Amino acid sequence: MEFGKVHNLDAVNFSLPPGAAFNARIWAAVEPNPRPQVYIGGPIWANKDYVGKVYPSTAKERDYLHHYTRQFNTIELNLTHYQIPTAGMIGKWKQEATPGFTYCPKFPQIISHERQLVATEALTDEFVNAVLGLEEFLGMPFLQLPPSFGPEKWPVLEAYLKSLPDELDVAVECRHPDWFRTATWNQTLEQLYLLRRHVVMTDVAGRRDVLHMGLSSPVLTLRFIANEGHPTDYSRVDAWVQRLKAWFDKGLQTAYIFVHGGADNDTAPELILYWTRQLNQHCGLNLKEPVLQPKVVQGSLF
Numbered sequence: 508m509e510f511g512k513v514h515n516l517d518a519v520n521f522s523l524p525p526g527a528a529f530n531a532r533i534w535a536a537v538e539p540n541p542r543p544q545v546y547i548g549g550p551i552w553a554n555k556d557y558v559g560k561v562y563p564s565t566a567k568e569r570d571y572l573h574h575y576t577r578q579f580n581t582i583e584l585n586l587t588h589y590q591i592p593t594a595g596m597i598g599k600w601k602q603e604a605t606p607g608f609t610y611c612p613k614f615p616q617i618i619s620h621e622r623q624l625v626a627t628e629a630l631t632d633e634f635v636n637a638v639l640g641l642e643e644f645l646g647m648p649f650l651q652l653p654p655s656f657g658p659e660k661w662p663v664l665e666a667y668l669k670s671l672p673d674e675l676d677v678a679v680e681c682r683h684p685d686w687f688r689t690a691t692w693n694q695t696l697e698q699l700y701l702l703r704r705h706v707v708m709t710d711v712a713g714r715r716d717v718l719h720m721g722l723s724s725p726v727l728t729l730r731f732i733a734n735e736g737h738p739t740d741y742s743r744v745d746a747w748v749q750r751l752k753a754w755f756d757k758g759l760q761t762a763y764i765f766v767h768g769g770a771d772n773d774t775a776p777e778l779i780l781y782w783t784r785q786l787n788q789h790c791g792l793n794l795k796e797p798v799l800q801p802k803v804v805q806g807s808l809f
Contacts, residue, residue: 511711521742524715526722529700533725537760540755543762544760546609549765551772552582553568554771554772560799560800561575561797579608580609581611587614587615593637611765618634623655623656638675647678647726652681657686658695661695676705678705678726680730708728709732712732725760726760727754731765733769734769735769740778744785751786752790766779776797
């Protein structure tokens with residue numbers, strides 16, 4: 508079962524919780540930025556359903572990334588969760604990127620899940636050196652902790668984060684429910700703040716605790732998990748846009764928004780377009796809209 512997946516959406520309270528108490532510490536240390544950086548994309552580029560809708564109808568699989576980077580300005584790079592990228596892969600990704608595009612690679616699961624951050628020095632060096640090779644195209648790498656990694660393992664996480672180079676931004680995604688007890692989470696945010704590390708929040712139907720609304724820096728990394736185009740997907744975006752408007756006014760500097768459309772992400776492009784239009788309208792931004800073509804149904808005359 509997918510993380511946070513539920514079948515009865517009518518039973519879910521999708522309202523956004525208030526911001527965490529620690530957020531006030533973040534706002535007190537920054538000034539509002541009239542031009543915050545906002546990056547919106549999905550988790551994959553290799554989707555055949557995008558041909559003729561997001562990509563040209565003549566697009567070949569080898570060209571999907573080329574077309575993706577011309578429609579969106581970031582990607583949640585899950586591929587790196589399963590393998591450390593080679594120099595050839597990094598070179599290809601840089602070659603296909605457009606100015607301002609960012610890759611946000613996930614730490615390999617052999618580091619985060621299999622070894623749970625222990626005895627991973629060589630693997631970490633290999634991964635870090637690879638992604639730093641993306642240079643100006645490197646966005647926010649994120650470290651997804653396994654569900655079994657609870658707050659009692661904070662010393663392991665702290666030591667690991669301290670071992671990473673300062674020039675590598677890192678956002679941490681917690682999944683064990685015990686992290687989100689109020690006192691524990693506020694303490695965790697403060698510790699990440701002192702380490703100059705960021706945090707991931709996830710808006711998903713079946714795990715409302717991971718929508719913790721806490722920040723350890725003026726940078727948001729949001730994983731927005733939609734439900735195949737269900738009407739609540741769009742009302743949830745509306746609520747987020749209003750929250751982001753308030754956060755931009757308080758001093759949020761950067762937002763990475765990764766939109767998952769559902770099981771196959773077929774509906775993600777439409778939702779990214781909606782996110783973009785609403786942010787431009789309500790937050791005074793000038794984000795480039797993806798251009799989507801209506802899909803042609805084979806055999807249809809109209």
